[in-house]
Amino acid sequence: MKTEKIEDKVVLNIPVYLSKALQDQLYLLQYPNRPQNFTYDDETILQARIKPINELIELEVGLRTRTPVFSRSKAEQIAINVDGAFRHEKSDEDNYYSGNMMDKLVLTSVKNHLDIRTAALGVMSDGTFHITSLKSIISMKPSFSYLDLAENRSQKDQKSYVEENKTEETAKRVTVRFERPETDRSKDLKEKSYASLQKRLQSEAWINLNYNRYGSERSDFESRFLYCSHPEEVIDRFLLSDEEFLGYLIPKNVEPECVNPGLPANYMSLSALKSMPLEDQVKIIIQKACVASFNEILCLRANKNSNEDHISVVRVIEQHAVLVQGNWVIKSELFYPKDYSSEYNVSNELLQRARDCILYLFTKSTTINRSNITELINIPAEEITKILKGVARFKSGRKTWDFVVPTDNNFIKKYPDVVQRQKMIWQLRYENILQTFKKIK
Structure with a gap:
């Protein structure tokens, strides 16, 4: 056929x-x-x-809590289970649900x-x-x-109840174990583990x-x-x-657009970034990251490993950022530029001073309490929360704010002269901050 x-x-x-x-x-x-x-x-x-x-x-x-298919009683019970029975006595930022129900x-x-x-x-x-x-x-x-x-709240409440009613502590056997030295293979497996990824x-x-x-x-x-x-x-x-x-x-010659800090839509290719001068590279990296370690900045810019280049990078970074816990944080005057408009009619100068005050507290400790901040600065609570969310994470269990990244001890040990210079700068900044808010009070 x-x-x-x-x-x-x-x-x-x-x-x-x-x-x-x-x-x-x-x-x-x-x-x-x-x-x-x-x-x-x-x-x-x-x-x-x-x-x-x-x-x-x-x-x-x-x-949609007002629809006929929504169970208000169940939603209220879930809110109590998550935030506790005395959730109304805490602030909104301490509760998972802002209202009285899910x-x-x-x-x-x-x-x-x-x-x-x-x-x-x-x-x-x-x-x-x-x-x-x-x-x-x-x-x-x-x-x-x-x-x-x-579930964590239930376990915590149960643990607290057991500890309160515990009258006598019994002796327990303790087993001492010595950890084996890590090999290259074990380190590689550890880095690829689920815990490391998390x-x-x-x-x-x-x-x-x-x-x-x-x-x-x-x-x-x-x-x-x-x-x-x-x-x-x-x-x-x-x-x-x-x-x-x-x-x-x-394209080899790409004119980079002006970027705004904290906006993920304003990405720039690494090829375009590395074709720029050192000062422009560092400035854009700091503006995008807001908080970055020294190694992260080196990885994002040109691949140079000489000590002379590292020193020049540090000098440029100091023009756009300040040192906090061994990490570099964008300066407040760059974070709140002259054209910044506050929702609560707070001047840029006050916002800069308030942010510097919070950063100074983090230079002293990786954890701070909200009460320590409100005692020093006098601006709306909403602006304080915005500043904290940019550089810290809220820990609801301890009701504290932790610095957003771990302390970079390697940089602190390698560049002690830079650390000392930054300490002196912070001390002068803090004295000016106190004088500014004393005048307001």
């Missing part, structure tokens, strides 16, 4: 353009536990935050193990197709961490995001970057050499 060969006809030619305005900045969020016709577009997003290095995203979604749901990202090189985001416009590469594909799933908080994940600070609802003015504005701005530029792989083709994909 002879089959007749049928040739497919070309029905339509669609020009394809590559948009690079948002390259390596787009995250595709999937919601596998949510039906397609039941999206989160109309829900209230209370908070959004990201850990860009570990690609972890969290969304706090407000629950009023929010937390969505946590789970990274998909897909080859991101085979995926892209595409949009059609006037018969043309525009594609943009993705940073990552992430699944957003409900987090039930509040159950762990409730430690690195927890060490990265959260960056708060501004959530813009789909269809909003800002959302429509950002969506314009999904379209290629230079459609006349043609890249034909088969008419270019390998070097020319790579030159189109990764």
Whole structure:
């Protein structure tokens, strides 16, 4: 039997353009536990935050507590189990739920193990197709961490009850063990272990995001970057050499845009960063990180290992950052520039002094109490919380604020003259801070 060969006809030619305005900045969020016709577009997003290095995203979604299917009694019981029966006597930042019931749901990202090189985001416009590469594909799933908080509180209350009613302490046998010296293989396995990965994940600070609802003015504005701005530029792989083709994909001379600290959308490629002068490199790294160790700064800039280069890097860093616990923190005058507008009408000078005061307390200890701050500075509590969230993590169990990164003892030991110079600078700053807030009082 002879089959007749049928040739497919070309029905339509669609020009394809590559948009690079948002390259390596787009995250595709999937919601596998949510039906397609039941999206989160109309829900209230209370908070959004990201850990860009570990690609972890969290969304706090407000629950509709006034619907007939919502059980208020169950929600109130969950709030009591998580925050305790005397939750109304504590401040909002100490409680997991701000209201008197469970009023929010937390969505946590789970990274998909897909080859991101085979995926892209595409949009059609006037018969043309525009594609943009993705940073990552992430699944957003409900987090039930509040159950762990409730269980920990129950265990803590039970332990406290046992200790209060304990009358006599019995002797226990203690076994002394000596740890074997670590080999290179054991160190490698330890670094790849789950505990080590979790430690690195927890060490990265959260960056708060501004959530813009789909269809909003800002959302429509950002969506314009999904379209290629230079459609006349043609890249034909088969008419270019390998070097020319790579030159189109990764331009050597890239004019970096002005970046704002703490905004993960303002990423810059390492190739563009390393092509800049030393002072510009350090300034951008400090602005983006806000808090960084000396080794992290060296890793992000050019690969140079000479002592002379390290010393020159330190001198440049001191122009843009201050030393806290062996780590470098962006200066308050750069964090609160002249054009910064406070929501509570606090002057930039006061915000700078208040932040310097908090940083000075962290130079003395890795942990501080909120009461120690309010005794020294006189600004709205909301501004104090904003400053603390930028450089510290709140520990609800101890009701203290811990510095966001561990102390860098290696830098302290290696550069004692820098540490001493920074101590003198901090002492002078602190005296000026006290005089400023004394005048206000």
